[in-house]
Amino acid sequence: MDSTILENAVKKSQLAIAFLNAKGTITWVSEHFSTLTKINAEEDNNAGDIDIADLFFVDINCQEFKTAITAQHSQTIFCEPTRLNGLGLSIHLGELTAEHRIMVLSAHHDNAKKLIELETDALTGLLNRSVFEDFLNTAITLNVQLDCSIMLVDLDRFKQVNDTLGHPVGDKLLKLVAKRFRKLLGSDDRLIRIGGDEFALIFSNKMTKDTLVSLAERIITSVSKTFILQMHQINIGASIGIAMVDDSYSNYKELYRHADLALYASKSNGGSKVSLFTTDLEVSAQYRRVIENGLRRGLVKKEFRVVYQPKINVTSNKVVSIDAIVEWHSDELGKVDTRDFYPVAKDIGEINKITFWVFEQAFKETKTLLNTAILSFNLLGGELLATNFVACFNELLLKYKIKPTHVELIIPEQEFLDVRGREVANALSLLGILISISDSITGYESLRFLKRLPISRMWVHREFIYASDKSSDSLEMIRTIANIGEMLGIPVVAQDVKTADELSKLKDDVCPNIEGFSPSPLLNVKQLRNFFTSHIKLLK
Missing domain, CATH: 3.20.20.450 (EAL domain)
Incomplete structure (x- = not known):
């Protein structure tokens, strides 16, 4: 594999990885390591070596800790970095070469729940948006090996439920919707709540467009069936936009934008529809931007x-x-x-x-x-x-x-x-x-x-x-x-x-x-x- 691809893959991995030199100072960190430790990967990787003492305040003597990380053997130690508000971590240290060592962070078993909470939507128990972004960045980096597609799902008429029946009923409805989603998905599929009434589904196995559309239609059918909550019959729908990873993507934001354009097309067509991203939607988005700019001038120029x-x-x-x-x-x-x-x-x-x-x-x-x-x-x-x-x-x-x-x-x-x-x-x-x-x-x-x-x-x-x-x-x-x-x-x-x-x-x-x-x-x-x-x- 090309060394640049490998480096990007490690950088965008969901693993919290850092490289250290022989003196025990950090020279490089992955993006997930940056997320956990609050080190800015882009800024700090370019700013020179990072002293380990600037990263952790540990429950053992700092000099002893430095001795441990420069030792010529693999070991695991435990610390409580103040940057993580007391979240206990296991630090796995290993030797790469005589001059380089690797550090991998993982949640200590006594505190793993805190890390899970960082990745979980509190209402539905689904994965949250941060996991969505991490996974897609990795998928895009490894697109030569990993086939991936995403669906964005937006519930139709959900706002009316909140307005007429109240937010507690709306919250219960979201939980029931999540259950219906799960019944239609495979064990390798990832179901994520982006926020509000928007969900995302990530499929990391190869799926054809026809298969994705068929699944999306089954999701719409399932969500459209009447819910019964507190003696109320509730009928909602779902609009879905689909985008598939290919080698044209450089980051998850572009993939998300394309899926969002497809979702907008579904909602613009009356809702409860499925749309696949195509270049035609990009053209429509450009036309929409022209309309936006024109509308702001229209009244002034007396075009109405x-x-x-x-x-x-x-x-x-x-x-x-x-x-x-x-x-x-x-x-x-x-x-x-x-x-x-x-x-x-x-x-x-x-x-x-x-x-x-x-x-x-x-x-x-x-x-x-x-x-x-x-x-x-x-x-x-x-x-x-x-x-x-x-x-x-x-x-x-x-x-x-x-x-x-x-x-x-x-x-x-x-x-x-x-x-x-x-x-x-x-x-x-x-x-x-x-x-x-x-x-x-x-x-x-x-x-x-x-x-x-x-x-x-x-x-x-x-x-x-x-x-x-x-x-x-x-x-x-x-x-x-x-x-x-x-x-x-x-x-x-x-x-x-x-x-x-x-x-x-x-x-x-x-x-x-x-x-x-x-x-x-x-x-x-x-x-x-x-x-x-x-x-x-x-x-x-």
């Missing part, structure tokens, strides 16, 4: 605009609402899809600036049209958590003299599972603002909260409307949602009905309230005013 979609009630043929929709026309990127820039804006903290700019722009442009129609805003998730959301929104209503009853906020279902989201929705409702819920009902917790929330309407998602033209199952789903709404006393509205076929299928007994019929493409404010004028003339 509000367009409008009037909605017709098919019974009265009147315009009952106007959807206000934001578009971003970047000088650099052209028109950017909302699905591309919105999650990025949310992640980098720009979403509140954009959202309140849309509110103000729409109030300013449409206030003369709101005597007979409601102005609707579709929130995409996360906006309600903004500081002083209610106060800032009310300030805009007063500024432009908009009646709260002429404004509707259509809020994603998951927002109501967050305690703060529910509090803000209630406060907005007390102002008189109409609160509607978008997306289908997905679980027991959603139904539990619906009865206690000030919901004016439930909207059936566009994807069901579109699919109803092709599948009777979608029609049944819409009928089921409508029935749930009727039982709860909440009108259910079909959203974005665009074609005559869609209209005819829904008009009968499937979903009686079809206020979402869209008679025109998206309009700017001038086109919207013209539309209102011509539509009123048509009704007359």
Whole structure:
């Protein structure tokens, strides 16, 4: 083996190794030795020899200790270095050559528990992040001999469990999730809790991409099965990103970043998905960085605009609402899809600036049209958590003299599972603002909260409307949602009905309230005013 590879392997090994000269001073240490003794391997290895007395205060005379480490035979002694807060260590000493000796540290059997605690996650009993980093650095160094792959697993909807049921339930759930993971793994696989609701799995044996994806899908299936905790039925999911070691990696951070990009792709696709890292994801990450930079300049450069979609009630043929929709026309990127820039804006903290700019722009442009129609805003998730959301929104209503009853906020279902989201929705409702819920009902917790929330309407998602033209199952789903709404006393509205076929299928007994019929493409404010004028003339 190449001497450089061997040196790097020893350096990054999980063994705490040091080399000493004939005088008993340390000349080189491995990274794990550095972790235990608090010596910085990079700095101290380059700074010259380290005297052993600077490293340990031992329970025997220092001169006797120096005599022991320069002795021409192997031996094991015990000390309690003050740098390690009394953690007892066995020091194994051996001769390499006449001029060089080796020192290997290990936990003394009486204190091994302390060392285990340094490597163990206190909640789940799994290995912790420090072990994850040490092992991957070793694996990458030895990639010519060791096949390795990693999975990053992030739990979907776990935050909602903490918010609705409390952190003690969340902690118990994490323990149960860890148990389900263990049942699917082999004896050589390493299961690690990175932190929060994120886990990592390391596979040091050769596994094909198909095998890894198959295992990841089984993990998702297992985690998605209902948990029962304190009489609560809890449904979560898991998103997974996979990366495989090859000779292109120089450190674990790059491997982790690639697995994290794959994980982000899984979550961006709706969660409960598996993604393998590919160079395409790197390209997507670069595009995301361009979007980040562009978003920060977009409002200043006036690249955003509000367009409008009037909605017709098919019974009265009147315009009952106007959807206000934001578009971003970047000088650099052209028109950017909302699905591309919105999650990025949310992640980098720009979403509140954009959202309140849309509110103000729409109030300013449409206030003369709101005597007979409601102005609707579709929130995409996360906006309600903004500081002083209610106060800032009310300030805009007063500024432009908009009646709260002429404004509707259509809020994603998951927002109501967050305690703060529910509090803000209630406060907005007390102002008189109409609160509607978008997306289908997905679980027991959603139904539990619906009865206690000030919901004016439930909207059936566009994807069901579109699919109803092709599948009777979608029609049944819409009928089921409508029935749930009727039982709860909440009108259910079909959203974005665009074609005559869609209209005819829904008009009968499937979903009686079809206020979402869209008679025109998206309009700017001038086109919207013209539309209102011509539509009123048509009704007359």
